[in-house]
Amino acid sequence: MTGEDHQDLAAGQAAGPADTDRADGAAGPLAASGVPVRPGTDRDAVGGAVPRWVAAPADTKGCAAVAAAASREGLALVPRGAGTKTGWGAPPRRCDAVVDLSALNHVDHAAGDLVVEAGAGTPMKDLADVLGTSGQRLPVDPVVPGSTVGGVVATGLSGPGRMLYGPVRDLILGMTVVRADGVVSNSGGRVVKNVAGYDLGKLHTGALGTLGIITSVTFRLRPVPPAARVVSARADDPARARELVASVLRSHTAPTAIEADRPDGGAVTVHVLLEGPEEGIRARAEEVSALLPGSSVAEDLPDGWGALPGGPGDTLLKLTTPPARLPAVLDAVADAAPDTGPLPVRGSAGSGVLYGALPSATAPASAVRAVASLRARVEAVTGGHGSLTVLDAPPTVHGAGLDPWGTVLGLPLMRSIKQNLDPDGVLSPGRFAGGI
Incomplete structure (x- = not known):
């Protein structure tokens, strides 16, 4: 998508059946659904695309009525809950109406x-x-x-x-x-x-x-487990962090999670969550603590547990890797954007799913280059068994030519399923891999 294309989306000018005169009334063609409909505003934008309408069904029957009315008119629909992840994926090619699902709360x-x-x-x-x-x-x-x-x-x-x-x-x-x-x-x-x-x-x-x-x-x-303990230790570098993680994985302590947090490209903090009956958890925590020299044990989860790195406006990255290649991937992320310094990275060291964030201050073209470079390095250091996808990015970064997905295996099958379930391509068109 070019920057010019993106400006068109942001202005709500994408071509298609949505270009219906507003003389249809505030509800437009969706009035036939019988659900509340209002005009869209900038606050309803999805990936920079402002919808003409926002429909708010009260239940599944109402959602079905909205979809049926939209289908008759060839309108593109984008579902929305609380709106916390409307920028995720690629910007939709069209967004004629947002379907607000907040009333489906039961x-x-x-x-x-x-x-x-x-x-x-x-x-x-x-x-x-x-x-x-x-x-x-x-x-x-x-x-x-x-x-x-x-x-x-x-x-x-x-x-x-x-x-x-x-x-x-x-x-x-x-x-x-x-x-x-x-x-x-x-x-x-x-x-x-x-x-x-x-x-x-x-x-x-x-x-x-x-x-x-x-x-x-x-x-x-x-x-809910009766008791929980978190054993935390600091590793001076990713290689040492991997050794600590491997020692826990080889043990019989059955951790619920093993997280790694590297906020600034330096030391890595490893957190091991243990859950279970109180009578057994002390012994398990002691065993894990012995495997992690200099560790501490706490009953409460650490600050930021499970939270994604970065902040508003950052380009959010998801990296997958075999756990054994964790050090190489962490080092690759640290060097991804030399103009902005090391990137914060956090995620599951036990299952090989990590998240990083390119700062919002990164110029759009630089962010696109950094993503492409880091994707190539992740694939290289993991022998093709790792990947990088962009979960969220500012509209300006998408407009600079961002590829959120990279190579996607099975894309022909995915397109076939899309064609089967949505032959007219009216559900969140273009948000997923391959323009699906």
Whole structure:
């Protein structure tokens, strides 16, 4: 996408059926859906694209009505929850209407089955509060404050606990999704096995709303552990950090998470989270502490646990690597942007998922070059087994020619699925890899 293309998007001037005269009224063609619709504003922009309308359905039926009305007119829809990650992915080619899912806020908790169904607009914090009253939890860490259930699933966010519990997609038992044509699809439910056909949970997790509008998700839960300890140690360099991580992984201590934090290109702090019964956790913490010379033990999580590095306006990077190549990847990130100094990096040393941030002060063209250079280095030092994607970037960086994805394996299959589920390409068009 060129800078000129991006300016057109930012002005809400993308070509297509959305260029309908506003004489249709404030609700435009979406008035037929029967749900509340208002004109879009700059505050509703998605990746710089300002929608003509914002529709606010109250439930799945309302979402289906909006999608059906939009489908008849060829309008492009972008789902939104709390709006904490509207810049993630590539800017949409078109954004005729935003579907505001904040009213889909409900929790149906079957505590005896360790299962919960939550509306896509349910804030993760509210869900945690409800589950906590029964001593249960969804083991998905709050990586982005204010996120909703739908936002976490649509972006595929998984925090430190993914090392033990798996990524968020592995915790999904069922899902309700509205297709581009307004048809409602359901899979799974309060069972362990999904129905035949597409596994909607895995298909829509991380798809950025390009395959359907998620309206509710059913998760399997875990009991809240009776006790927790965090063993933390400082390593002078990435190689030493890797030695510490490897020693814990070889032990029988069964950590929930092993995190690495390198804020300035220097020393690396390793945090090991242990959870379980009080009577056994002391011994496990002592064993891990013995493996990490100079370590400290605390009952509370450290500041910034699970949070992404960087701040507003930064270009957010996600790096995957085999854990054994952690030192090389950390060093590659440290040298990614010589004009701005070492980049902060944080993430799971145990599962090989790290996050870095290019400062907002980086010139757009420099940011694009830094991403390309770092992607090449990550692929080289991991023998092709690592990757770099850009989760979030300012519109100016996208406009400078950013490639958020790099080489994507299986792209033909992904395009085939997109064509099958959204043949007219009206759901978040262009936000995902390969322009999907």
